[in-house]
Amino acid sequence: MRSGKKIAVIGGGAAGMMAAATAANRGLEVYLIEKNRRLGQKVLITGKGRCNITNGTDIQGFVDNVPVNGRFLYSAFNAFSNWDTVAMLEDFGVPIKIERGNRIFPKSDRAKDVVYAMTERLKRSGAHIVQDEAKAVVSKDGCVSYVELQNNGKLYVDSIIVATGGLSYPKTGSTGDGYRFARENGHTIVKPEPALIPLEIYENWPKELQGLTLKNIKIKVLDNKEKSVYEDFGEMLFTHFGVSGPVILSASSYIKKPQENRYKLRIDLKPALSIETLDNRVQRDFGKYSRKIFSNALDDLLPRAMIPIIINLSQISPVKEVNQITREERLRIVHLLKALELSIKSFRPIKEAIVTAGGVSTDEIDPKTMESRLINGLYFAGELIDVNGYTGGFNLQIAFSTGYLAGSSC
Numbered sequence: 001m002r003s004g005k006k007i008a009v010i011g012g013g014a015a016g017m018m019a020a021a022t023a024a025n026r027g028l029e030v031y032l033i034e035k036n037r038r039l040g041q042k043v044l045i046t047g048k049g050r051c052n053i054t055n056g057t058d059i060q061g062f063v064d065n066v067p068v069n070g071r072f073l074y075s076a077f078n079a080f081s082n083w084d085t086v087a088m089l090e091d092f093g094v095p096i097k098i099e100r101g102n103r104i105f106p107k108s109d110r111a112k113d114v115v116y117a118m119t120e121r122l123k124r125s126g127a128h129i130v131q132d133e134a135k136a137v138v139s140k141d142g143c144v145s146y147v148e149l150q151n152n153g154k155l156y157v158d159s160i161i162v163a164t165g166g167l168s169y170p171k172t173g174s175t176g177d178g179y180r181f182a183r184e185n186g187h188t189i190v191k192p193e194p195a196l197i198p199l200e201i202y203e204n205w206p207k208e209l210q211g212l213t214l215k216n217i218k219i220k221v222l223d224n225k226e227k228s229v230y231e232d233f234g235e236m237l238f239t240h241f242g243v244s245g246p247v248i249l250s251a252s253s254y255i256k257k258p259q260e261n262r263y264k265l266r267i268d269l270k271p272a273l274s275i276e277t278l279d280n281r282v283q284r285d286f287g288k289y290s291r292k293i294f295s296n297a298l299d300d301l302l303p304r305a306m307i308p309i310i311i312n313l314s315q316i317s318p319v320k321e322v323n324q325i326t327r328e329e330r331l332r333i334v335h336l337l338k339a340l341e342l343s344i345k346s347f348r349p350i351k352e353a354i355v356t357a358g359g360v361s362t363d364e365i366d367p368k369t370m371e372s373r374l375i376n377g378l379y380f381a382g383e384l385i386d387v388n389g390y391t392g393g394f395n396l397q398i399a400f401s402t403g404y405l406a407g408s409s410c
């Protein structure tokens with residue numbers, strides 16, 4: 001039974017799809033405006049196409065994994081929790097599995113199954129999908145009035161939910177339009193910055209290793225006073241500009257103004273071995289290859305592509321016979337394997353960030369409803385708000401929870 005109240009949701013990503021279906025399920029007349037031909041373009045590329053949907057931690061765990069304004073999300077996480085997300089997907093035939101770090105994925109490892117479930121939920125809710133671009137959000141006398149559309153004129157509504165995402169991966173549609181809509185309605189925008197972002201490095205050698213993934217390594221990020229600001233264990237990747245991959249993206253959340261602060265990245269290539277055990281291992285290998293030259297003695301220890309790099313950094317001649325390598329030289333090699341250092345230059349551009357930090361100030365949004373404190377009937381959901389989580393499924397859950405709260409409050 002329709003109530004006659006009309007709602008526009010701008011943006012058909014995780015937050016907007018959730019908001020639109022939730023509002024339509026309440027009997028409201030809902031128009032979901034999406035400029036792309038297809039919904040959920042960003043969800044499709046999440047988790048390398050596997051979609052880390054959410055996390056198995058508790059509500060406090062979620063708040064703790066949102067480094068900026070986590071407390072703002074208590075009501076949203078309570079209104080629609082990780083287990084609500086799981087139940088919603090299972091209702092639409094998408095069973096889940098839990099992996100390391102409580103990360104929740106679809107059992108199929110296919111992000112498109114998540115998009116399918118969300119699209120089905122939306123269709124069944126009766127929400128109208130309008131393929132068009134919102135050009136302006138117009139309010140009058142402190143209340144929302146209409147959405148100006150590129151091709152369909154003015155859409156007069158009672159409430160507008162803005163869920164246009166941030167500035168990262170703009171090819172998926174998130175080009176920052178919502179910041180302008182919010183600003184034009186009097187809202188403060190905390191400067192959008194890249195978060196969960198690859199790092200540019202001063203040294204040139206990572207370029208020579210581009211494409212190489214290191215698994216089971218440990219990293220440490222040190223500030224300019226050599227204090228450790230982050231440590232992690234897992235997988236990283238070398239690129240043409242420096243470093244990326246899961247542990248690097250997570251580390252970037254703990255790095256502030258890298259251009260000014262001269263952080264160092266220290267990589268332990270053999271975290272399972274103490275210095276002593278590794279030295280014994282190197283001695284064993286050197287015994288085995290004692291008649292060979294140095295450059296032919298590291299095959300058992302390192303990925304092939306890394307061998308010339310480590311040789312170069314060790315400043316030992318690659319043609320030196322292994323049995324001529326001194327103890328001091330050998331310890332230099334052990335040290336490189338345990339503490340390979342890189343100097344962090346900068347973040348990559350925001351378009352390469354997994355999420356955008358900054359956005360619509362949480363001071364001007366009611367956390368219990370996601371409604372603007374400045375304009376009646378104006379709501380915000382998803383990455384556009386000044387909240388962002390670490391890796392582990394927290395960002396999609398932010399989109400689902402805030403989308404749900406906006407859709408059930410409007």
Ligand SMILES: Cc1cc2nc3c(=O)[nH]c(=O)nc-3n(C[C@H](O)[C@H](O)[C@H](O)COP(=O)(O)OP(=O)(O)OC[C@H]3O[C@@H](n4cnc5c(N)ncnc54)[C@H](O)[C@@H]3O)c2cc1C
Nearest residue numbers: 011013014015035046047052134165173382383393395396
């Ligand atoms: C490569 C990558 C991998 C990721 N992996 C994960 C992961 O595994 N787990 C996780 O939790 N998070 C992940 N994230 C982050 C997560 O995907 C986002 O935080 C989340 O999808 C944001 O949802 P949203 O709905 O707020 O915004 P978006 O998904 O960006 O949706 C915004 C939508 O609004 C539309 N739009 C914008 N402006 C207009 C306009 N003017 N008119 C009409 N439509 C408009 C856009 O086309 C878009 O469809 C990943 C992000 C990236 C880039």
